[in-house]
Amino acid sequence: MHRQIDILCVPILTFEQEYGRPRVNLLTGDLSGYVWGANVGWISLSNSQAQVRTTHLDPGPDSDGDGLPDWWQYREASDLDTFSADGDYDGDGSSDLEEYLADTDPRDPDCRLRLVAIERQAGNTSDLTWNVRPTRRYRLESTATVGDPDAWADVGLGELTPSEVQTIMSCQVVDSNASKHYRIRAIMPLRP
């Protein structure tokens, strides 16, 4: 399965992005495409014999220390002031930090990570559906006591990986009649 993203998205590297297309496979860490070196020209990141691989993707500098890397803030707003960890620029209920972590649009109130449907099924099961991004993995958690942040636990499905073309993901969980709350969490692949 291929799951790749651009390695960097800053204007100064537009030339490299357009012609070299350096990319990283989020499942394996394998790099492909080319990067540009001013004194050496194009450097291939892979060929038929070998491939450069990264074990993690560093988010890079965070000059104002708010948890939002500079590249993301400049890409979204061209400054370091518009978004903040606790802010909610588009007022959709997800903080700017949560939007960054989920790779959702911090300017679009209709775009945030959330469970969009919970449908009770026969046999004490429920179908849960949420929106996904191909750059993230997901963990579905549940609790019987929503007020206790330590009570949330994985429902037993582990990390869930959407396909490249999926925009929503569904799974079925065993569910008793007891009151239970669910939440979905985004996981950034290859995070240090």
Ligand SMILES: [Ca+2]
């Ligand atoms: Ca920041």
Ligand SMILES: [Ca+2]
């Ligand atoms: Ca949003």
